[in-house]
Amino acid sequence: MSSKYYGSRGSGAPAWYLQRVTGMVLFVVAIGHYILMHYHLDSGHTYDAVLARMQNPLYKALQISFVVLGLYHGLAGTWSIFRDYRMPAWASWTILGMLYLAGVVFGSLGVATILSF
Amino acid sequence: MSSNYPARGWARVLLTYHKFSGSWAWVLHRITGLVLTGYIMLHIFALMSLQKGKAAFDSEMQLFRTPVFLFLEWLLFAFLLFHALNGIRIVLVDLAEGARYHKQLYYAVVIIGLILFLGMGYIMFSQDTVHAVAAVK
Numbered sequence: 001m002s003s004k005y006y007g008s009r010g011s012g013a014p015a016w017y018l019q020r021v022t023g024m025v026l027f028v029v030a031i032g033h034y035i036l037m038h039y040h041l042d043s044g045h046t047y048d049a050v051l052a053r054m055q056n057p058l059y060k061a062l063q064i065s066f067v068v069l070g071l072y073h074g075l076a077g078t079w080s081i082f083r084d085y086r087m088p089a090w091a092s093w094t095i096l097g098m099l100y101l102a103g104v105v106f107g108s109l110g111v112a113t114i115l116s117f
Numbered sequence: 118m119s120s121n122y123p124a125r126g127w128a129r130v131l132l133t134y135h136k137f138s139g140s141w142a143w144v145l146h147r148i149t150g151l152v153l154t155g156y157i158m159l160h161i162f163a164l165m166s167l168q169k170g171k172a173a174f175d176s177e178m179q180l181f182r183t184p185v186f187l188f189l190e191w192l193l194f195a196f197l198l199f200h201a202l203n204g205i206r207i208v209l210v211d212l213a214e215g216a217r218y219h220k221q222l223y224y225a226v227v228i229i230g231l232i233l234f235l236g237m238g239y240i241m242f243s244q245d246t247v248h249a250v251a252a253v254k
Binding site (some may be wrong): 020023024026027030031034035038039040041045046047048050051067070071074075077078081085102106109110112113116117 | 127147150151153154157158161162164165167168170171174175178181182190194197198201204205207208211212237240241244
């Protein structure tokens with residue numbers, strides 16, 4: 001289906017593999033993020049706590065990775081759901097374009113917020 | 118296979134198809150994934166107030182410190198846990214010998230997820246306990 005409707009000649013294997021690799025990374029990062037933000041009410045809900053963590057360049061790099069990997073994994077997963085359904089080519093391209101746009105826009109906003117510290 | 122069904126038929130298939138644990142895992146993984154993808158974009162948008170400084174961010178966070186939002190964040194953790202743990206199950210099925218014991222893995226996902234969900238609830242809603250631990254340290 002993919003090669004006929006989307007002009008892709010690839011097997012899709014790299015994207016399939018990347019979805020699993022990013023998922024494994026996100027498993028650790030996302031659950032760790034949740035614990036870090038909630039082990040104390042102030043830890044995730046005050047500017048001072050965020051500012052203190054952002055002084056560490058490694059933490060900032062981790063946050064940027066989280067934004068990029070999270071958006072990639074989520075939007076690629078969303079696309080894989082859409083691809084299971086038969087759609088006219090124009091609808092497929094529109095959805096794919098919107099997913100790319102969402103990735104660029106929200107990725108830029110997230111990275112800009114992190115780099116503002 | 119699903120592309121053989123007309124657009125209006127997929128909901129009927131989804132609702133009437135007899136589901137075993139693998140089917141439920143497949144459906145729930147997609148639902149939780151879509152919710153989490155929507156949330157990450159909302160989360161990034163909401164945290165843009167960090168760019169405006171301490172007053173703006175702390176003011177916005179007053180809303181998210183309320184019990185209603187804390188409860189919603191706890192529920193979101195259930196979505197994250199199922200997606201993350203079932204994701205491990207998928208990796209084991211795809212890349213290891215998980216297909217031989219995928220049903221047991223599904224039950225493990227549910228049980229481990231419930232334990233971690235309740236544990237996070239304890240952490241989030243027992244701040245007095247957390248304060249006490251911090252004071253000892």
